[in-house]
Amino acid sequence: xxxxxxxxxxxxxxxxxxxxxxxxxxxxxxxxxxxxxxxxxxxxxxxxxxxxxxxxxxxxxxxxxxxxxxxxxxxxxxxxxxxxxxxxxxxxxxxxxxxxxxxxxxxxxxxxxxxxxxxxxxxxxxxxxxxxxxxxxxxxxxxxxxxxxxxxxxxxxxxxxxxxxxxxxxxxxxxxxxxxxxxxxxxxxxxxxxxxxxxxxxxxxxxxxxxxxxxxxxxxxxxxxxxxxxxxxxxxxxxxxxxxxxxxxxxxxxxxxxxxxxxxxxxxxxxxxxxxxxxxxxxxxxxxxxxxxxxxxxxxxxxxxxxxxxxxxxxxxxxxxxxxxxxxxxxxxxxxxxxxxxxxxxxxxxxxxxxxxxxxxxxxxxxxxxxxxxxxxxxxxxxxxxxxxxxxxxxxxxxxxxxxxxxxxxxxxxxxxxxxxxxxxxxxxxxxxxxxxxxxxxxxxxxxxxxxxxxxxxxxxxxxxxxxxxxxxxxxxxxxxxxxxxx
Numbered sequence: 001x002x003x004x005x006x007x008x009x010x011x012x013x014x015x016x017x018x019x020x021x022x023x024x025x026x027x028x029x030x031x032x033x034x035x036x037x038x039x040x041x042x043x044x045x046x047x048x049x050x051x052x053x054x055x056x057x058x059x060x061x062x063x064x065x066x067x068x069x070x071x072x073x074x075x076x077x078x079x080x081x082x083x084x085x086x087x088x089x090x091x092x093x094x095x096x097x098x099x100x101x102x103x104x105x106x107x108x109x110x111x112x113x114x115x116x117x118x119x120x121x122x123x124x125x126x127x128x129x130x131x132x133x134x135x136x137x138x139x140x141x142x143x144x145x146x147x148x149x150x151x152x153x154x155x156x157x158x159x160x161x162x163x164x165x166x167x168x169x170x171x172x173x174x175x176x177x178x179x180x181x182x183x184x185x186x187x188x189x190x191x192x193x194x195x196x197x198x199x200x201x202x203x204x205x206x207x208x209x210x211x212x213x214x215x216x217x218x219x220x221x222x223x224x225x226x227x228x229x230x231x232x233x234x235x236x237x238x239x240x241x242x243x244x245x246x247x248x249x250x251x252x253x254x255x256x257x258x259x260x261x262x263x264x265x266x267x268x269x270x271x272x273x274x275x276x277x278x279x280x281x282x283x284x285x286x287x288x289x290x291x292x293x294x295x296x297x298x299x300x301x302x303x304x305x306x307x308x309x310x311x312x313x314x315x316x317x318x319x320x321x322x323x324x325x326x327x328x329x330x331x332x333x334x335x336x337x338x339x340x341x342x343x344x345x346x347x348x349x350x351x352x353x354x355x356x357x358x359x360x361x362x363x364x365x366x367x368x369x370x371x372x373x374x375x376x377x378x379x380x381x382x383x384x385x386x387x388x389x390x391x392x393x394x395x396x397x398x399x400x401x402x403x404x405x406x407x408x409x410x411x412x413x414x415x416x417x418x419x420x421x422x423x424x425x426x427x428x429x430x431x432x433x434x435x436x437x438x439x440x441x442x443x444x445x446x447x448x449x450x451x452x453x454x455x456x457x458x459x460x461x462x463x464x465x466x467x468x469x470x471x472x473x474x475x476x477x478x479x480x481x482x483x484x485x486x487x
Contacts (some may be wrong), residue, residue, distance in 0.1 A: 068107050068484070069470040071114030073172075075106045100478035107469075107484055108460070112176035115463055121182065123174040126271020126316060131174070132166050133269070137261035147264055159264055183459045184452040189444060197447035198436050207434045209442060212383045214427040215397055216372035218357055219364040219411075220340040221419040222333045228326035229304075236297035236306045239322060243308075244294055250308050250320050258322045259303065267320035268310065282307070286319050325417065333418060340408050340420040347405055347422075354405065354424045363419070373426065383429070393423075400425045457482075 068075040083102045087094050136159075143149045147159045156162045189197075198206075239257065242248040251266030258267050272278065272286055279300035285307055289295060295307040303325045311318040343361050346352050352360075355371025362368035376384055386394060396406045406423040413419070434443060460482055471484055478485075 065472065067103055067472050067475065068110075069468065070107050070110035071467050071469075072117070073110035073114055075103065075110060079106060098478075100475065100480065103471075103475060103478070104480045104482070104484070107471075108482075109172055109176045111460065111463060111467060111469075112179040113172045114467065116175040116179035116182075119179070119182070121175065121178045123171060123178060124271065126273075128167055128170050128174060129270050130276075131170055132163060133261065135166060135170075136163065136264075140261050140264075180456065184455055187448065187452050187455055189448045189451055193451070194440070194444045194447045195436070197450060198434070198443050207446075208431055209429075209434060209439060211386045211431045212429040213386060213397055213400075213425050214382045215374045215384060215393070215423055216354055216358060216370075216426050217364070217367060217374060217421050217423045218340070218343060218354070218362045218372050219367075219419055219421050220336045220343070220361065221363040221417070222328045222336040224326045224328065225332065228328070232304045232324055232326045233297045235324060236304060236322065239306055240294055240296070250294065250322075253306075254320055254322045257324065259325060260323050262321070267322055268318065269321065270318045271313075272317045272319055273315060282321075286317055328417060336420055337408070340422060344405055344408060344422050354403075354426075372424075396421075396423050397425055402426070402428050 065077050066074055067077050067080060080099050080102045083106070084094055084097070087097065139150055140147060143153070151157065151159050151162060154162050154165075156165070201207075235257075239248075239253050243250050243253065249266075251268075254263050254267030257263075262269055272283065274283060274287065276283065279302060281298060281300045282305065285295050285298055285305075286309065289307070289309045291309050291312050293309060295305070298305055298307075303323045306322040308320050309317055310320055339361070343357050347354050347357055355373075358368050358372030362372055364372075367374060373382055374384070375382060378388075384393075386398060389397075392411070396409060400406060400423070402425050404424065406421075408420055408422055411419050411421050436443065464482055464484065464486070469484060469486065476485060
C-alpha cells in the first residue's frame with residue numbers, strides 16, 4: 001500500500017536513512033518495506049503528524065574521536081563516516097543527508113539497545129547468527145559466490161571480518177527492535193480513534209491508495225530424473241563413507257562441495273531449534289542424531305543433504321550440513337517449457353480456467369491448492385501494491401488486465417534452477433482517494449501507526465532524560481527532533 005498525500009509527503013532524507021541503517025542487505029522480502037526508527041512504520045503517513053530533525057547544510061566535522069555517548073554505548077565520528085560510505089556504495093544520493101541526521105539515528109538505536117539491556121531483553125547469538133547467515137547468503141550471491149570480492153567491496157581483509165562487523169551491528173539493531181516492540185506491543189486503537197484520525201485530515205490532503213492487484217501463478221519445474229537423484233545420493237554416500245570410515249573432515253567436505261553460503265563456515269548452522277524456520281525434514285533429521293553422528297542422505301525442498309550434529313546445547317543444536325542439487329538435463333527443460341506453453345494455450349482458448357489448471361498442473365505446492373493465488377509476504381493478504389512488488393513480478397503483471405494471462409517467463413531460484421511461470425491478475429484495484437468505509441482497515445492501520453509513533457516519542461524523550469547522554473560540542477548546532485543536547 002502506498003500513500004500519496006498532497007503537500008504532506010515525507011522528506012526523502014528519512015527514507016535514505018532508513019535504507020542505510022537496515023544495511024539494505026537485511027531487507028530480503030519480496031516487497032520493499034519502509035521502516036522508520038520505530039521499526040513499526042511500513043507506509044508513509046501525513047507529515048504533519050511526525051516530528052523530524054531539521055535538515056541542515058552539510059558541514060565537515062573532525063574525522064577522529066567520539067561523537068556521542070549513550071548509556072554504555074559510544075558513537076564514533078568514524079561510525080558516521082561509515083554511514084556515508086555505505087550510502088554511497090549502495091548508490092543512494094547523499095547530497096541532502098547531514099551528519100546531524102545520521103548521528104540522531106545512531107543515537108536512537110543506542111538508546112533503545114541500552115534500555116533493552118536495562119530491561120533484561122535478550123537477543124541470542126544464535127538469532128543474530130541466523131540473520132547474518134541470511135545476509136551473507138544474499139551478499140555472496142550478489143557477487144556470484146566470490147567471497148574475496150565481497151571482502152574487498154566492504155574493505156575487509158577477509159569474510160570473517162565482515163561477519164564480525166555484521167554481528168555487532170545486528171546485535172544493536174535487534175536489541176533496539178526488541179525494545180521498540182515492547183514499548184508499542186500493547187498499543188491499540190478504538191473505532192472512534194480511527195474515525196478521529198481520518199476526519200482530522202483535511203479532505204484535500206487525504207491519502208490516495210495506490211493501485212493494487214491480486215495475482216495467481218502456475219509454475220512448471222523441469223523434472224528431476226531418477227538417474228539425477230541417484231547420482232546425487234551416490235555422491236553424498238561417498239562423502240559419508242569417507243567421513244565415517246576414513247576419518248575425513250565433515251567441515252572440509254562442506255567447504256569443498258556444499259552449494260550454499262554455509263560452506264565458508266564448513267557447513268555450520270548454529271542454534272537450530274525445533275521451531276526454527278527451516279524445512280521440517282531437516283529439523284527431524286537433526287534432532288534424531290546423536291552428537292558426532294552423520295546422517296544418511298536426505299531430501300528437502302531445497303536439495304539433498306548430509307548432516308551431522310556438532311554440539312547439543314540443551315534444546316538447541318549446532319549442526320553442519322552439505323547440500324547438493326541434482327543435475328537438470330536440457331531435455332527435461334525443453335519438456336517443461338512445452339508443458340507450460342500447452343497449459344497457457346488451453347487457458348486462453350477457455351478449455352480450462354486458470355485456477356483449475358493451477359490445481360492440476362502447477363509444481364508449486366504452496367500455491368496450487370489455492371488456484372495459484374499468491375499471498376503478500378508483508379501483509380499476509382492477497383493484495384500487492386504495484387509500486388512495492390518484486391520488480392520481476394511487477395514487470396509481468398503491470399499491464400495485465402483482469403483475467404489476462406502473461407507470456408511464459410523463466411524464473412531462477414537461489415540454486416540457479418530454472419522454472420517456468422505464467423501469471424494472471426485475478427483482481428485489480430485502481431488508485432483511489434481514501435474512503436472511510438471502503439478503506440477502513442487501511443485507515444485503521446495508519447491510525448495505529450501514528451499512535452505508535454507518539455508512544456515511541458514520549459518514551460524516547462523520557463528515557464533521554466533518565467539516561468547518561470553526552471554529545472560532542474561539535475554537534476551542538478544540530479537541530480535534533482529529540483532533546484539530545486538536554487537544553
